Amino acid sequence: MADQKHLEEFMEFLSIPSVSALPDHKDDMRRAAAWLADRMKRAGIDGVEIIETKGHPVVFGRKEAPVANAPTVLIYGHYDTQPADPLNEWVSEPFKPEIRDGKIYARGSSDDKGGVFPAILAAEEVIGRGELTVNLEFLFEGEEEIGSPNLKELLIARKEDFKSDLVVSVDGGMYSVDTPSLTVGCRGLAAVQIEVTGPRTDIHSGQGGNIANPIQALAQILAGMKGPDGTILIEGFYEDVAEPSPMEKEAMATVPFDEEAVKDQAGVPALFGEPGYSPVERIWVRPTLDPNGIWGGFQGEGIKTIIPSKASCKITCRLVPHQEPDKICKLIEEHVKRNAPTGVTVTVKSFPGSSRPYVVPGDHPVLPVMTKVLRELYGKDPVVNRLGGTLPIARAFLDILGTYLVFFAMSSPDSGAHGPNEFFRVEEFDRLRTGLPKLWAELGKALK
Amino acid sequence: MADQKHLEEFMEFLSIPSVSALPDHKDDMRRAAAWLADRMKRAGIDGVEIIETKGHPVVFGRKEAPVANAPTVLIYGHYDTQPADPLNEWVSEPFKPEIRDGKIYARGSSDDKGGVFPAILAAEEVIGRGELTVNLEFLFEGEEEIGSPNLKELLIARKEDFKSDLVVSVDGGMYSVDTPSLTVGCRGLAAVQIEVTGPRTDIHSGQGGNIANPIQALAQILAGMKGPDGTILIEGFYEDVAEPSPMEKEAMATVPFDEEAVKDQAGVPALFGEPGYSPVERIWVRPTLDPNGIWGGFQGEGIKTIIPSKASCKITCRLVPHQEPDKICKLIEEHVKRNAPTGVTVTVKSFPGSSRPYVVPGDHPVLPVMTKVLRELYGKDPVVNRLGGTLPIARAFLDILGTYLVFFAMSSPDSGAHGPNEFFRVEEFDRLRTGLPKLWAELGKALK
Structure with a gap:
C-alpha cells in the first residue's frame, strides 16, 4: 500500500496548477519545475537541472548504475497539465487534490503527474538499496499538453546528454484498470x-x-x-x-472492446464513427x-x-x-x-506542436520484457494496444536520438484525463512505483 | 443648435448602463427608469408613473392639450440598451458618453435614448409655450432589446389608459443622415x-x-x-x-440604395443574400x-x-x-x-419576445402629414421605407389598441446600433427635438 507520506507529497505536487496552455500560469509552471527538481535531488538523482527552453522549462537528471557496462534507460514524462475548465463540473476543486474511494482526484493526477512522481519514488528506492543495474535518465517536460513545441530543438541541441538505449514513457495508459496493455503506437x-x-x-x-x-x-x-x-x-x-493488413485486421478483431462500457462512460446514446471500420480500428488505424x-x-x-x-x-x-x-x-x-x-x-x-504518428515494430526485443513485467503486475498477459491519442515526443526520440520509446504508464481510460474530475487510482500509483524497479532490473539483463 | 445643458443631461442619461438582457444590470434599469420619470415630471408632464411588469418597468406619463376635442398621440420609445460587448472594439467607453466630430458616442445613444430624451425636451418646450394642440401620452419601455416580453400584457391590462389616435415611435431611423424616410413597416x-x-x-x-x-x-x-x-x-x-406585387417591385426598384456605401459601412468585400432578389427586396420583403x-x-x-x-x-x-x-x-x-x-x-x-411583421397601409391619412414635416426638416421628400429590423410593439399596438404606429426617429443606419461605437449625431438630436413640435402641430389639425 502507498506510504501516507508519499501520497501527501503527491498531493502537494498536484496542488500546483501547472497549466501550460494558459499564460497566467507561467509562474506556476516554474514552481512545479522547481518542486520536481528539488524532489529528484532528495531521491538521490544526480545532475538535476532545470533546462530553459523558449517556453516552459524541462527538468532533467541522471543516475549512473554502480555496475560496469550498464545500459541506459531514459524515463520520459511531463509535469504540465491541461486547463481545468469547465470548472463547474468538478466535484472537488481541480488543484485541491482529494482522495475518494481509492481515487486521487485532481487535474494532472492521471496525466501525467501520476506518471512522474511514482517514477521518482521508484528511483529513490532502488538507489537506496544500491541495486540499480541500468543507468537512469529523467526527462520531464512542461509542454506536452501544448504539443511539445520546444522539445525537439532541445533533443537536437543536447543529443549527447540524452543518449540512451531505450526511452520509457510514464505518460500513456493501460487498456483498463485490470487489463494491462503493451502500447506499440499512438496517433499523430x-x-x-x-x-x-x-x-x-x-x-x-x-x-x-x-x-x-x-x-x-x-x-x-x-x-x-x-x-x-x-x-x-x-x-x-x-x-x-496505411490500410491495415488482413493480419492486422484479424488481430484488432480479437482486442477486447466493451462498446456498452465506452458508451456508458462517455454518456452517449450511441457510438458514432467512420463507416466500414470497427470501433477499435477507428481509434487505432483511422x-x-x-x-x-x-x-x-x-x-x-x-x-x-x-x-x-x-x-x-x-x-x-x-x-x-x-x-x-x-x-x-x-x-x-x-x-x-x-x-x-x-x-x-x-x-x-x-498551430505549432504537431506530431507524426508513431509505431514500435512488433519484433522489438524489449517487448517480451515488458510482457513479462506486466504479467507479473496484473496476473495476466497484456493486450497489444495503440493509443488513440498522441505522445508528440515519441516520434521525435526515434528521429533525433535513434531510440525507441515504450510506454509504461498505469492510468486507465476512465480517468477523465483532459476533462473534469480527472483521477488516478492509489492502486495505479502503487503499481507504477513497484513496477518500475522490476522493469529496470529486467532491462538491465535484456539490454546488456 | 443643441443647448449645452440639454446635451449634458443626455449624457447623464446615457451613462446609466441600462442593459436589459443582462441580469447584473437590473438595478441600472431601475435607475434609468427613475431618472426618466423624474425628468418627465420636470418637463411638465402629468401623471408620471413607473409601471411594474414581470420584467423591467415601463415609464408612462401624459399631458392634456389646453384645447377642446384634441386628438391623442402616444409617443413610444425605450430606455433599455443592447449589451455593449465586444468592449475592446469601443474607442471610448460605452457608458462614458463622449462627443467627437458632432457625434455623441455611447451605447444607447442612437437606439433609443436619442429618441426618448429629445421627445421629452420637445414636450417641455411646447408645454412651456402653452401651444399643445394634441393630448400627449408617453410610453417608454425597458424591454425592447429583449423583444418586449411583458408589454403586450400591459397594453391589454391598461388598454383604456393607452387609448390614442396614433402612436408615434421615436425608435427606428431614417434612410440616411440626409435622406428622410417614411417608414411604413418592419420585419417580425x-x-x-x-x-x-x-x-x-x-x-x-x-x-x-x-x-x-x-x-x-x-x-x-x-x-x-x-x-x-x-x-x-x-x-x-x-x-x-407574401410575394411583392409587380407594382411594389417597381416601387422598390426606385429606392435609392448605395451598394458601395453599405459594403464600406459594414466593411465586407461583397453583399450576400438570397438569389433572385435585389438588396432592397431582401431587406424589405424577404x-x-x-x-x-x-x-x-x-x-x-x-x-x-x-x-x-x-x-x-x-x-x-x-x-x-x-x-x-x-x-x-x-x-x-x-x-x-x-x-x-x-x-x-x-x-x-x-425565446419569448417574438413579433409579427407589421405594415402601415399606404393610404393611411397620417402619411401626408409626415411627408410634409419631413420635407420641412430635410429640405426634400422622404423615401418610402421599411425597416429590416423589428419593432416588436408596432404590431401589438394595432392588435390590442387598434391604433396605427408611425415612426418619427432620426438615427441613421451608420449609427452602429447593436455594435461597438454606437453614436447619435448632435444634428439628429436637434432635428428630433425641433421636429416633434412641428409634427404635433400638424397632427393637431389632421387628426381632428
Whole structure:
C-alpha cells in the first residue's frame, strides 16, 4: 500500500496548477519545475537541472548504475497539465487534490503527474538499496499538453546528454484498470484554427439578408469538411493512410472492446464513427478530425439581434501512419480556401506542436520484457494496444536520438484525463512505483 | 443648435448602463427608469408613473392639450440598451458618453435614448409655450432589446389608459443622415436557441473516431438550415411569405440604395443574400435566418485536445408578411429534430419576445402629414421605407389598441446600433427635438 507520506507529497505536487496552455500560469509552471527538481535531488538523482527552453522549462537528471557496462534507460514524462475548465463540473476543486474511494482526484493526477512522481519514488528506492543495474535518465517536460513545441530543438541541441538505449514513457495508459496493455503506437496530431470575418463590427441583424453571417459561413465550412456519416471530405486527407493488413485486421478483431462500457462512460446514446471500420480500428488505424472549440457573437442570456463580426473554431486531427501533419494542415487550408463562402474572409492558422504518428515494430526485443513485467503486475498477459491519442515526443526520440520509446504508464481510460474530475487510482500509483524497479532490473539483463 | 445643458443631461442619461438582457444590470434599469420619470415630471408632464411588469418597468406619463376635442398621440420609445460587448472594439467607453466630430458616442445613444430624451425636451418646450394642440401620452419601455416580453400584457391590462389616435415611435431611423424616410413597416422576429449535447463531459479527443462531436453536429445542423447561396432550407419557411406585387417591385426598384456605401459601412468585400432578389427586396420583403452567437468547447489560447460535451447557438429570423413567429419556431424545431445527427441529443428552445411583421397601409391619412414635416426638416421628400429590423410593439399596438404606429426617429443606419461605437449625431438630436413640435402641430389639425 502507498506510504501516507508519499501520497501527501503527491498531493502537494498536484496542488500546483501547472497549466501550460494558459499564460497566467507561467509562474506556476516554474514552481512545479522547481518542486520536481528539488524532489529528484532528495531521491538521490544526480545532475538535476532545470533546462530553459523558449517556453516552459524541462527538468532533467541522471543516475549512473554502480555496475560496469550498464545500459541506459531514459524515463520520459511531463509535469504540465491541461486547463481545468469547465470548472463547474468538478466535484472537488481541480488543484485541491482529494482522495475518494481509492481515487486521487485532481487535474494532472492521471496525466501525467501520476506518471512522474511514482517514477521518482521508484528511483529513490532502488538507489537506496544500491541495486540499480541500468543507468537512469529523467526527462520531464512542461509542454506536452501544448504539443511539445520546444522539445525537439532541445533533443537536437543536447543529443549527447540524452543518449540512451531505450526511452520509457510514464505518460500513456493501460487498456483498463485490470487489463494491462503493451502500447506499440499512438496517433499523430495536427491542429489548426479557422477564423471567419464578416462585417467590420457586429451589426444589427435587421441588415440580415444582404450581409453574409460568419457563424453560418463557419458552420458551412465545418459541415463541408466531414460528411454526416463521419467521413472526412477534405481532398487528399486519406491519401497517405496505411490500410491495415488482413493480419492486422484479424488481430484488432480479437482486442477486447466493451462498446456498452465506452458508451456508458462517455454518456452517449450511441457510438458514432467512420463507416466500414470497427470501433477499435477507428481509434487505432483511422485518422480523425474534431472541432475542439467554437465561438462567435453573443453568448450571454437571452437574445442579441446581431450579425457578428467574427466566428472562430479550433480543430485537431489525430493522424495515423503515414500521414504527415504539415501536409494535413496544408490540405485543410487548401480545402477551406477552395470552399470559402461568399462575403466573408477566412484565415486558417496551423498551430505549432504537431506530431507524426508513431509505431514500435512488433519484433522489438524489449517487448517480451515488458510482457513479462506486466504479467507479473496484473496476473495476466497484456493486450497489444495503440493509443488513440498522441505522445508528440515519441516520434521525435526515434528521429533525433535513434531510440525507441515504450510506454509504461498505469492510468486507465476512465480517468477523465483532459476533462473534469480527472483521477488516478492509489492502486495505479502503487503499481507504477513497484513496477518500475522490476522493469529496470529486467532491462538491465535484456539490454546488456 | 443643441443647448449645452440639454446635451449634458443626455449624457447623464446615457451613462446609466441600462442593459436589459443582462441580469447584473437590473438595478441600472431601475435607475434609468427613475431618472426618466423624474425628468418627465420636470418637463411638465402629468401623471408620471413607473409601471411594474414581470420584467423591467415601463415609464408612462401624459399631458392634456389646453384645447377642446384634441386628438391623442402616444409617443413610444425605450430606455433599455443592447449589451455593449465586444468592449475592446469601443474607442471610448460605452457608458462614458463622449462627443467627437458632432457625434455623441455611447451605447444607447442612437437606439433609443436619442429618441426618448429629445421627445421629452420637445414636450417641455411646447408645454412651456402653452401651444399643445394634441393630448400627449408617453410610453417608454425597458424591454425592447429583449423583444418586449411583458408589454403586450400591459397594453391589454391598461388598454383604456393607452387609448390614442396614433402612436408615434421615436425608435427606428431614417434612410440616411440626409435622406428622410417614411417608414411604413418592419420585419417580425422569431428567436430560438439550439443546444447539442454529446459526451457527458468534455473528453480526450484521443477517443475521436467513435464519439460524435457536438460542434460538428451543430455545424451540420446550421449548414442544413441554409444553402450556400443564402436560401433558407427549412421546410415550409417561405410558405406564408407574401410575394411583392409587380407594382411594389417597381416601387422598390426606385429606392435609392448605395451598394458601395453599405459594403464600406459594414466593411465586407461583397453583399450576400438570397438569389433572385435585389438588396432592397431582401431587406424589405424577404425573411432571414441568422445565427447571432455560437459557443462550445475550448475558447482559450493554444490547443486543447477535447471532444466537448456541448455546443450551442442562438438564431433569430426576421419575418415578413404573413409569416407567424410561433409557426416559424415550430418549423425550425421540426426541421432540427428531423435532421438531428447521430450520437448526439439536440434541443431547440424558443425565446419569448417574438413579433409579427407589421405594415402601415399606404393610404393611411397620417402619411401626408409626415411627408410634409419631413420635407420641412430635410429640405426634400422622404423615401418610402421599411425597416429590416423589428419593432416588436408596432404590431401589438394595432392588435390590442387598434391604433396605427408611425415612426418619427432620426438615427441613421451608420449609427452602429447593436455594435461597438454606437453614436447619435448632435444634428439628429436637434432635428428630433425641433421636429416633434412641428409634427404635433400638424397632427393637431389632421387628426381632428
